[in-house]
Amino acid sequence: MPDDKDIQLYLRSNLSEKRCLHSRRTAETAEKLCMLYGYDTKKGRTAGLLHDIARELSNSEIFELVERDGMGISSIEKEYPVLLHGRAGAVLAVEKLGMTDEKILDAVRWHTTGKPNMEGLTAVLYVADYIEPGRKHIDNEFRLRIKEMNLNHLVMEVVRSSIAYCRMKGYSVAEQTFMLYHDLEKKVS
Numbered sequence: 740m741p742d743d744k745d746i747q748l749y750l751r752s753n754l755s756e757k758r759c760l761h762s763r764r765t766a767e768t769a770e771k772l773c774m775l776y777g778y779d780t781k782k783g784r785t786a787g788l789l790h791d792i793a794r795e796l797s798n799s800e801i802f803e804l805v806e807r808d809g810m811g812i813s814s815i816e817k818e819y820p821v822l823l824h825g826r827a828g829a830v831l832a833v834e835k836l837g838m839t840d841e842k843i844l845d846a847v848r849w850h851t852t853g854k855p856n857m858e859g860l861t862a863v864l865y866v867a868d869y870i871e872p873g874r875k876h877i878d879n880e881f882r883l884r885i886k887e888m889n890l891n892h893l894v895m896e897v898v899r900s901s902i903a904y905c906r907m908k909g910y911s912v913a914e915q916t917f918m919l920y921h922d923l924e925k926k927v928s
Contacts, residue, residue: 740843741836746788749836754795761873762788769867776890778860779842786846786864789838793827804830808848815911822913825851853898853919862894869897876900895923 741749750759766787773783793801798820804827805812816822829848832838846864849857853865870877870885885893898920905912 740785740840741838743784743788745836746785750788750792754791758791758794761871762791764871764873765790765864765867768871769864772863772867772885773860775886776863778863782840782843782846782860783863783867785840786843786850786860787867789828789832789836789843789847790850790864790868791824791828792835792847793824793831794821796824796827801827813914815913818911819913822851825849849915852913852915853894854915855918855922857894857919857922858890862890866890866893866897869901876904891923891926894919895927898923 747759747763750762754762766784769783769787770780772778773780793804796804801820801823802812805823807830808826810826812823826848829844832844832847838844842860846861849861850864850868854861857865870882881896888896898916901916902912902920
């Protein structure tokens with residue numbers, strides 16, 4: 740498994756400074772959430788650093804990487820290739836950095852759209868990317884409430900907010916995100 744230094748060196752060489760800073764904040768947030776919910780903090784930090792490793796690739800590079808994961812591409816993903824940067828990032832993390840930890844790879848793979856039955860590190864990273872301190876749409880009141888919510892409730896809050904944002908902007912919502920929402924409805928009610 741690559742260490743923090745190797746990952747950060749790769750990120751600095753391949754991503755903008757803004758994206759590197761976001762990745763570090765997401766890593767720190769994931770680490771804190773892992774501590775709060777009882778997951779491996781080192782894996783949380785690593786997943787946070789890696790989550791946007793493919794975010795600044797061209798659409799053609801993203802499609803090329805995703806073809807290698809064998810999961811196919813939906814019509815919404817073809818229309819909005821940015822939805823695929825998590826899946827592309829998981830492939831890239833294996834091929835360029837030698838990442839073998841499936842929990843970390845799964846978290847990176849699904850941090851953008853989520854997926855049904857999402858839990859553990861994958862749920863933590865999904866939330867951490869959305870609430871990291873650089874995100875202006877999250878207020879301090881919400882950040883304080885996090886400690887009062889179980890992880891499923893927190894993920895549900897993020898999913899609701901993400902769907903509302905996409906609808907407000909006129910974007911399509913990934914099928915996996917709706918599937919996650921319906922899965923969580925059963926768990927949090």
